[in-house]
Amino acid sequence: MAPLNRQVRLQSRPTGVPGPEHFLLAEAPTEEPGPGELLIRNEYLSVEPAMRGWVADLNNYSAPVPIGSVMRSLAAGEVVSSRHPDFQEGDKVIGWFGWQEYATVPAVAVTRKVTENDLPLSLYLGVLGINGVTAYFGLLDVGQPRPGDTVVVSTAAGAVGSVVGQIAKLMGCRTIGITGGVEKVQLCTDLYGFDQALDYKALGEDIASELAEACPNGINVYFDNVAGAITDRVLGHLAIGARVVICGTASIQSWTPVPTGPRVERILLTRRARAQGFVVFDYQHRHEEAIARLADWVRQGRLAFREDVQDGIESCLGAIAGLYRGENLGKRIIRLYSR
Ligand SMILES: NC(=O)c1ccc[n+]([C@@H]2O[C@H](COP(=O)([O-])OP(=O)(O)OC[C@H]3O[C@@H](n4cnc5c(N)ncnc54)[C@H](OP(=O)(O)O)[C@@H]3O)[C@@H](O)[C@H]2O)c1
Numbered sequence: 416m417a418p419l420n421r422q423v424r425l426q427s428r429p430t431g432v433p434g435p436e437h438f439l440l441a442e443a444p445t446e447e448p449g450p451g452e453l454l455i456r457n458e459y460l461s462v463e464p465a466m467r468g469w470v471a472d473l474n475n476y477s478a479p480v481p482i483g484s485v486m487r488s489l490a491a492g493e494v495v496s497s498r499h500p501d502f503q504e505g506d507k508v509i510g511w512f513g514w515q516e517y518a519t520v521p522a523v524a525v526t527r528k529v530t531e532n533d534l535p536l537s538l539y540l541g542v543l544g545i546n547g548v549t550a551y552f553g554l555l556d557v558g559q560p561r562p563g564d565t566v567v568v569s570t571a572a573g574a575v576g577s578v579v580g581q582i583a584k585l586m587g588c589r590t591i592g593i594t595g596g597v598e599k600v601q602l603c604t605d606l607y608g609f610d611q612a613l614d615y616k617a618l619g620e621d622i623a624s625e626l627a628e629a630c631p632n633g634i635n636v637y638f639d640n641v642a643g644a645i646t647d648r649v650l651g652h653l654a655i656g657a658r659v660v661i662c663g664t665a666s667i668q669s670w671t672p673v674p675t676g677p678r679v680e681r682i683l684l685t686r687r688a689r690a691q692g693f694v695v696f697d698y699q700h701r702h703e704e705a706i707a708r709l710a711d712w713v714r715q716g717r718l719a720f721r722e723d724v725q726d727g728i729e730s731c732l733g734a735i736a737g738l739y740r741g742e743n744l745g746k747r748i749i750r751l752y753s754r
Pocket residue numbers: 462463464465545546549570571572573574575576593594595596599640641661662663664665666667693694695696738739740741742743745746747
């Protein structure tokens with residue numbers, strides 16, 4: 416008999432960060448795959464800050480998740496049965512399988528077949544997945560770091576930020592991380608090798624003077640995952656010719672109404688700086704290049720990572736809200752099953 420499938424469905428649309436009240440844990444029969452489809456048993460589900468945007472009724476880079484449907488998510492799992500010639504039972508796959516225990520999906524939902532078997536599957540959702548690839552192309556293609564540059568990274572202890580900091584070090588840069596809390600500051604310096612880490616929660620407005628001291632020649636690359644007040648203060652310290660990578664806006668609780676802040680045009684003009692938005696999905700065609708390089712760094716012990724693992728599908732309900740409270744120490748994933 417086909418197993419029962421537990422799913423997390425979007426129940427209502429939040430205006431800001433989605434909490435448990437916006438989701439519903441439901442049961443449904445597991446569907447047999449039709450022609451061209453696969454049945455996948457999810458082992459790990461991903462949790463992303465971007466999910467706030469995916470459930471919002473806002474102009475975004477992807478259509479909003481429909482009310483009542485399974486929450487959109489990347490997941491890592493194993494093919495249970497396949498009616499597509501490129502996949503067979505037992506294949507390990509990453510893809511858009513949603514927050515559910517089993518997924519019956521067309522083969523195009525698979526973003527990657529994991530053929531390497533020397534590294535844990537869960538890493539392909541984090542340091543070797545969307546977060547690592549974001550860090551890789553966001554920093555190297557958009558930030559264009561040069562040896563000796565000073566690189567400042569926000570959400571520095573997180574899944575993306577920790578990889579940005581380490582790649583910047585590998586490129587010969589000085590790295591300054593911005594993060595919240597003593598434990599994360601310590602992670603940044605001790606595990607991720609930042610030259611310095613600043614606790615924005617403890618420093619408040621003093622972060623501006625701390626940055627001035629930490630970056631006496633200005634900031635050459637700012638990898639921005641937060642926007643808002645932290646970014647306003649970082650921008651005041653840009654060096655001539657600086658590159659600002661606009662990767663995330665984690666500190667903005669809601670875009671309705673649109674928050675206001677200082678005008679930055681004069682800073683960009685006088686520093687001849689460039690600010691550029693980045694979306695990892697634009698680099699789909701080059702993901703393998705990044706994954707191969709990131710995996711080599713992991714194997715060589717040159718790229719450290721942490722996973723923030725929660726157990727059971729019910730953990731999904733509050734998982735995004737927890738990210739926005741900064742609870743996660745590393746890449747947040749939900750473990751459903753592992754061998
Ligand atoms: N553009 C793209 O293609 C792309 C792809 C992936 C991720 N991203 C972005 O990259 C950023 C990091 O994502 P991630 O997956 O690596 O998550 P993460 O950093 O592992 O977790 C999110 C972190 O955001 C920080 N945060 C939450 N609310 C904040 C606030 N009000 N002010 C300042 N910091 C806050 C918290 O760290 P602290 O405790 O340090 O505050 C939290 O741990 C997000 O903005 C995400 O949207 C962008």
